[in-house]
Amino acid sequence: MTSETMPYAEVIGDPISHSKSPLIHNFWLEKLGLEAEYRATHVRADGLGAYFSRARTDPAWRGCNVTIPHKTSVLTFVASTLRSAKQVGAANIVYPAAKGFIGANSDVDGVLESLGAGALQRDAGITCLIGAGGAARAALYALEVAGFRDLRVIARRPARASELLDRFGMAATVLDFENADIALRGANTVINASPLGMNHQERMPFTVLDSLQFTAPDAMVFDMVYAPLETELLAVARAHARRPVDGLTMLIGQADQAFQLFFQAEAPREHDAELRALLTA
Numbered sequence: 560m561t562s563e564t565m566p567y568a569e570v571i572g573d574p575i576s577h578s579k580s581p582l583i584h585n586f587w588l589e590k591l592g593l594e595a596e597y598r599a600t601h602v603r604a605d606g607l608g609a610y611f612s613r614a615r616t617d618p619a620w621r622g623c624n625v626t627i628p629h630k631t632s633v634l635t636f637v638a639s640t641l642r643s644a645k646q647v648g649a650a651n652i653v654y655p656a657a658k659g660f661i662g663a664n665s666d667v668d669g670v671l672e673s674l675g676a677g678a679l680q681r682d683a684g685i686t687c688l689i690g691a692g693g694a695a696r697a698a699l700y701a702l703e704v705a706g707f708r709d710l711r712v713i714a715r716r717p718a719r720a721s722e723l724l725d726r727f728g729m730a731a732t733v734l735d736f737e738n739a740d741i742a743l744r745g746a747n748t749v750i751n752a753s754p755l756g757m758n759h760q761e762r763m764p765f766t767v768l769d770s771l772q773f774t775a776p777d778a779m780v781f782d783m784v785y786a787p788l789e790t791e792l793l794a795v796a797r798a799h800a801r802r803p804v805d806g807l808t809m810l811i812g813q814a815d816q817a818f819q820l821f822f823q824a825e826a827p828r829e830h831d832a833e834l835r836a837l838l839t840a
Contacts, residue, residue, distance in 0.1 A: 568821040569598040572626035577786035622654030630693030637662035649693040666697035669813030684747030691720035695752040756790040
């Protein structure tokens with residue numbers, strides 16, 4: 560089997576060099592002995608149409624994961640969506656079917672895995688969500704599914720966050736970054752669903768970092784960002800003896816469903832410890 564005919568999937572985004580998805584999927588492919596590969600492809604917003612036109616005619620293409628900033632705009636190119644993408648209004652997976660591309664969203668699964676069963680079985684208390692974009696949509700849907708109700712949202716554009724909350728029929732206190740101290744005070748769970756703090760993106764505002772001290776003493780601080788793995792948000796959370804959860808937990812969790820859709824095989828999750836070691840080497 561040549562590289563031209565070998566089945567492949569990929570991750571698309573702008574930027575894309577930070578993505579660890581190829582490491583994850585190729586690790587699983589090797590463990591299962593499957594003849595396929597997974598790539599990273601840089602696609603700008605104005606190149607999405609051309610990208611999917613090429614994919615439509617490529618018999619080796621098995622689908623793509625979608626990262627910043629395309630999770631909502633890719634819906635323009637799909638024929639149908641699974642319930643996850645429909646509810647969230649964003650897709651991080653696109654794969655081919657007989658009647659056209661299908662959009663799905665496995666970020667919800669990744670969020671739930673990151674929050675952990677223990678967090679879902681206790682009184683969740685106050686949750687503070689940072690962001691109002693595509694990843695925040697998945698986080699809100701996951702919080703709704705898990706029954707998290709006491710919610711605060713920090714957003715650069717509060718009006719956008721309010722519109723997003725209306726979409727889900729969820730009530731929350733919406734604040735801007737200047738009022739992060741109010742949003743974080745007493746919070747039991749903090750979720751960063753924005754690209755702030757990611758390599759090549761803006762830093763997390765000092766108002767948020769400084770206000771982590773006001774969270775509950777046992778607060779969980781979950782950052783969806785995984786490049787760098789130890790973000791400023793997590794470093795400050797650790798300094799305040801909070802419970803940091805890094806973005807690799809979500810990344811591996813959301814990749815599970817994508818792997819099944821692309822390669823029709825169960826991801827070998829029994830190797831998670833080895834995979835995490837590889838990803839953090």
